[in-house]
Amino acid sequence: MSRQLFGFPGGIVLDDHKDRAAENPIEWLPLPPLLVLPLKQHAGLPAIPVVTEGQRVHYGQLLAKPAAGRSAGVHAPADGEISFIGLHPVPDDSNQYQPCIGICTDETGAHEEEELVDDVCLSDDDLRERIAQAGIVGLGGAGFPSAQKLTETPVKWLIINGAECEPYISCDDRLMQERAPAIIEGVQILARLLKPELVLFAIEDNKPAAITAVAEACHETNIELVVIPTKYPSGAQKQLIQNLLGFEIPRGKHSVDLGVVMYNTGTCYAIARAIAHSEPLLRRIVTVTGDAVDRPGNYDVAIGTPIEYVLQSAGLNPNKLRRVIMGGPIMGIALNELSAPVSKLTNCLIAAGPDELDETLAPRPCIRCGDCMEVCPASLLPQQLFWHIESEQHEKAAALDLAVCIECGACAYVCPSQIPLVQYYRHGKAVLRQQQQERLAAQQAKARFDAREQRLQQKQQQRAQRKLAAAPALTEPEPVTVAAVVVTKNDAEIDASKPVIAQHNDRLADVLAAAQRAKAKKQQTDATPPESSS
Amino acid sequence: MSLAISSPHRTRGERVGQVMRMVIYCTAPGMATLMAFFGWGSLFQVWLCILACVVGEAVVLSLRGRDPRHELKDCSAILTGLLLGLCLPPYAPWWIAISGSLFAIVVAKQLYGGLGMNPFNPAMVGYVFLLISFPIAMTSWTPPLALSATPPGLIDSIMLIATGNTWDGQSLQTLRAGIDGFTMATPLDHLRTDIAQGQMISEVVNQQVFGAFAGFGWEWVNLAFLIGGGVLLQQKIISWHIPIGLLTGLFGSALIFYVWNPDVYASPMFHLLTGGSMLGAFFIATDPVTACTSARGRWYYGLGIGVLVYVIRTFGGYPDAIAFAVLLLNLAAPTIDHYTVPRAYGQPSRKILAPVPSGTAPRSTADSATASRTQNKDPAS
Ligand code: SF4
Ligand code: SF4
Numbered sequence: 001m002s003r004q005l006f007g008f009p010g011g012i013v014l015d016d017h018k019d020r021a022a023e024n025p026i027e028w029l030p031l032p033p034l035l036v037l038p039l040k041q042h043a044g045l046p047a048i049p050v051v052t053e054g055q056r057v058h059y060g061q062l063l064a065k066p067a068a069g070r071s072a073g074v075h076a077p078a079d080g081e082i083s084f085i086g087l088h089p090v091p092d093d094s095n096q097y098q099p100c101i102g103i104c105t106d107e108t109g110a111h112e113e114e115e116l117v118d119d120v121c122l123s124d125d126d127l128r129e130r131i132a133q134a135g136i137v138g139l140g141g142a143g144f145p146s147a148q149k150l151t152e153t154p155v156k157w158l159i160i161n162g163a164e165c166e167p168y169i170s171c172d173d174r175l176m177q178e179r180a181p182a183i184i185e186g187v188q189i190l191a192r193l194l195k196p197e198l199v200l201f202a203i204e205d206n207k208p209a210a211i212t213a214v215a216e217a218c219h220e221t222n223i224e225l226v227v228i229p230t231k232y233p234s235g236a237q238k239q240l241i242q243n244l245l246g247f248e249i250p251r252g253k254h255s256v257d258l259g260v261v262m263y264n265t266g267t268c269y270a271i272a273r274a275i276a277h278s279e280p281l282l283r284r285i286v287t288v289t290g291d292a293v294d295r296p297g298n299y300d301v302a303i304g305t306p307i308e309y310v311l312q313s314a315g316l317n318p319n320k321l322r323r324v325i326m327g328g329p330i331m332g333i334a335l336n337e338l339s340a341p342v343s344k345l346t347n348c349l350i351a352a353g354p355d356e357l358d359e360t361l362a363p364r365p366c367i368r369c370g371d372c373m374e375v376c377p378a379s380l381l382p383q384q385l386f387w388h389i390e391s392e393q394h395e396k397a398a399a400l401d402l403a404v405c406i407e408c409g410a411c412a413y414v415c416p417s418q419i420p421l422v423q424y425y426r427h428g429k430a431v432l433r434q435q436q437q438e439r440l441a442a443q444q445a446k447a448r449f450d451a452r453e454q455r456l457q458q459k460q461q462q463r464a465q466r467k468l469a470a471a472p473a474l475t476e477p478e479p480v481t482v483a484a485v486v487v488t489k490n491d492a493e494i495d496a497s498k499p500v501i502a503q504h505n506d507r508l509a510d511v512l513a514a515a516q517r518a519k520a521k522k523q524q525t526d527a528t529p530p531e532s533s534s
Numbered sequence: 535m536s537l538a539i540s541s542p543h544r545t546r547g548e549r550v551g552q553v554m555r556m557v558i559y560c561t562a563p564g565m566a567t568l569m570a571f572f573g574w575g576s577l578f579q580v581w582l583c584i585l586a587c588v589v590g591e592a593v594v595l596s597l598r599g600r601d602p603r604h605e606l607k608d609c610s611a612i613l614t615g616l617l618l619g620l621c622l623p624p625y626a627p628w629w630i631a632i633s634g635s636l637f638a639i640v641v642a643k644q645l646y647g648g649l650g651m652n653p654f655n656p657a658m659v660g661y662v663f664l665l666i667s668f669p670i671a672m673t674s675w676t677p678p679l680a681l682s683a684t685p686p687g688l689i690d691s692i693m694l695i696a697t698g699n700t701w702d703g704q705s706l707q708t709l710r711a712g713i714d715g716f717t718m719a720t721p722l723d724h725l726r727t728d729i730a731q732g733q734m735i736s737e738v739v740n741q742q743v744f745g746a747f748a749g750f751g752w753e754w755v756n757l758a759f760l761i762g763g764g765v766l767l768q769q770k771i772i773s774w775h776i777p778i779g780l781l782t783g784l785f786g787s788a789l790i791f792y793v794w795n796p797d798v799y800a801s802p803m804f805h806l807l808t809g810g811s812m813l814g815a816f817f818i819a820t821d822p823v824t825a826c827t828s829a830r831g832r833w834y835y836g837l838g839i840g841v842l843v844y845v846i847r848t849f850g851g852y853p854d855a856i857a858f859a860v861l862l863l864n865l866a867a868p869t870i871d872h873y874t875v876p877r878a879y880g881q882p883s884r885k886i887l888a889p890v891p892s893g894t895a896p897r898s899t900a901d902s903a904t905a906s907r908t909q910n911k912d913p914a915s
């Protein structure tokens with residue numbers, strides 16, 4: 001616990017607002033009549049359905065297999081019948097309709113636990129395979145498939161992220177309090193696969209109960225519990241690494257390149273379930289809170305449960321409801337459609353009452369106060385980025401390292417003029433991405449054009465050669481092709497009276513003489529003592 | 535771009551007005567001390583300036599089709615008026631305050647586009663405008679009440695500002711006489727003129743108008759502004775870089791010259807506690823709109839002002855140097871910003887912004903350096 005911390009620049013201290021939901025134990029939420037499972041609940045491409053409409057599926061069955069890249073499988077959280085495969089609102093920042101699989105459930109969801117599997121008797125490859133099969137992605141929000149972080153090469157540091165730095169959210173806190181031994185089990189499986197030199201478990205110091213529980217569970221393991229100060233965004237991957245290990249991830253590199261792998265506590269728990277109970281990722285803990293629900297708390301929810309259903313189960317008071325946020329109040333997204341389901345990445349639902357969140361105000365002009373700069377954990381100049389993007393000078397913003405911005409929103413939180421800074425950065429990044437794509441497309445088009453030109457030229461040459469070969473040879477043609485390169489630029493100098501080959505020889509002599517002169521001159525200057533040159 | 539509901543959904547709230555008001559409140563100790571030593575004059579100057587600034591801003595905003603009620607709430611016009619009023623001689627005629635304020639708000643602020651767009655500190659632009667246009671009125675400081683032969687009362691103060699004469703017909707010139715009958719200038723003025731006449735510092739500071747460290751009264755005024763500035767720092771309304779940089783620059787340059795020749799150059803303490811040193815350091819130079827933005831940039835910015843204040847006070851021809859120094863560094867702020875971009879997370883080094891011609895590909899400094907190098911490789915072409 002006495003590990004030295006390195007800190008990170010910027011950051012803000014927020015009211016945590018956690019007590020309301022964090023007080024109550026995790027509650028099991030019964031299954032809804034309809035589950036909707038988005039095919040994309042992870043970083044990469046949507047998963048590919050392997051079931052058809054009308055088919056009966058059973059608990060834990062694979063519904064969609066991972067696509068190529070950073071994709072993960074989707075499993076059925078309950079027995080039932082596939083009611084549709086098609087577009088449905090999903091809870092992500094696009095707020096758009098995306099392909100989903102609907103299941104009409106016909107059971108209550110109470111499942112007998114499968115017999116426990118002891119991970120000791122499984123081989124490393126088996127463990128990897130099981131984690132990959134279970135469709136587990138980083139439950140902290142990034143949605144990176146967990147199995148893909150299990151590199152064969154040993155890593156130096158394995159970090160377990162229990163910081164949970166946004167206000168309101170307490171799902172990891174509760175999970176750590178109640179199920180620390182299972183989390184630690186998951187951590188040990190990861191440690192076995194990754195063979196790190198050091199395993200660090202970081203928790204913010206505003207979660208004393210979780211700290212105690214984890215400390216107890218870590219006892220007699222080689223996992224080191226690190227208590228870090230409460231400061232937003234200490235749970236962001238880069239900031240946590242900087243705080244614990246004292247270095248930054250250079251631009252263009254991933255943490256794993258430097259020997260660091262990080263897992264969220266919820267992910268560790270899911271991995272433990274996947275191994276010990278052979279259970280794919282079917283449920284997750286969701287914090288439900290806000291003034292508009294009567295029974296805020298942490299709920300153990302089947303993935304695919306409509307958000308509306310979750311809120312109603314928590315005692316939603318529609319008259320009070322102003323806005324529903326998925327995630328925390330700083331980085332979360334406002335949801336348009338409450339029929340969207342809980343996904344693997346839904347850690348928190350805030351049913352905000354009238355006075356709970358900011359109304360969108362007309363921003364005032366930037367007064368260049370620099371508050372935003374002081375809190376930026378990436379040491380950027382947020383106000384300058386904002387000016388450049390506002391005046392559509394995106395290249396200047398890029399030159400000021402817009403790409404480094406982690407969109408944590410600390411700057412917008414403190415801005416006295418209420419400028420929606422993060423929105424500008426997202427816009428700027430999108431424009432730059434688009435420009436980049438356009439440039440790439442232009443380059444490809446040019447490459448294609450050049451290749452075609454070359455092909456045509458080659459053909460022409462071949463034709464010419466064929467003609468030459470067909471004609472009776474008058475002179476020796478070989479030297480011409482070699483020296484032609486030198487000559488073409490100086491067509492004007494070609495003396496028509498001389499035979500071509502003689503001209504080439506003249507030209508070559510000229511070039512050689514010039515080279516000689518240059519060499520002599522250089523030797524001369526080199527030999528001249530520097531004093532005499534003045 | 536569209537501005538949909540976006541994160542963060544909760545913020546510290548809109549605080550521009552709050553920040554400005556806090557600065558306004560923190561001038562109170564200095565203001566009170568100024569009145570205690572120099573009479574009611576400053577209060578009326580401040581009122582006149584605020585009134586002119588607010589009215590001026592409201593008129594321009596309406597002409598520009600903006601909603602004055604919304605924009606005036608940011609209190610920045612009040613602050614500009616207040617700062618200008620604090621810099622004026624307490625019994626300067628009313629039209630000085632009015633014309634200076636209007637120039638500050640209309641020309642230096644609104645013509646540039648209003649809050650956040652002005653490159654120069656409006657109050658200081660107003661001050662310099664007055665100083666250049668009406669040098670006599672602007673340098674007619676009266677002696678502290680305790681040293682004055684005829685200290686003006688409340689009614690006399692109003693009369694003086696409104697008509698130029700007191701109730702019983704005394705003019706400002708008679709008021710400027712000290713108890714011994716000599717016309718009193720500010721300590722800074724005294725220092726300059728007397729030194730120029732070959733007197734030594736030790737002789738000059740024996741005069742009544744000098745106190746323990748600096749000018750009589752002035753040192754207390756400066757200490758009072760220092761207290762207000764301390765509150766601003768403690769409340770995190772301003773960051774320490776500019777004021778501490780300014781005071782360091784001023785103290786440092788004064789120290790060098792003082793150590794070199796204490797007969798001709800006043801002590802560093804004198805410079806810190808005289809004229810507008812503390813007001814300038816904590817309230818004027820810290821105007822965020824016209825200052826540098828990065829922490830390092832602000833430090834250099836403050837330092838630059840401090841050094842310039844000393845240079846202008848000692849070698850220049852103007853009574854107090856804060857206004858000129860601030861405006862000159864306002865001018866330099868973009869350049870300083872240009873060279874003080876902090877190193878962003880995960881980036882190899884601090885970068886100096888390469889001017890990017892608009893419409894070209896984004897290009898880091900490293901890229902443009904390689905580009906120019908490759909260009910240099912084939913000079914023959
Ligand atoms: S916090 Fe807001 S007002 Fe202050 S400099 Fe940043 S963008 Fe401008
Ligand atoms: S959103 Fe970006 S610019 Fe703003 S504080 Fe976070 S990292 Fe810095």
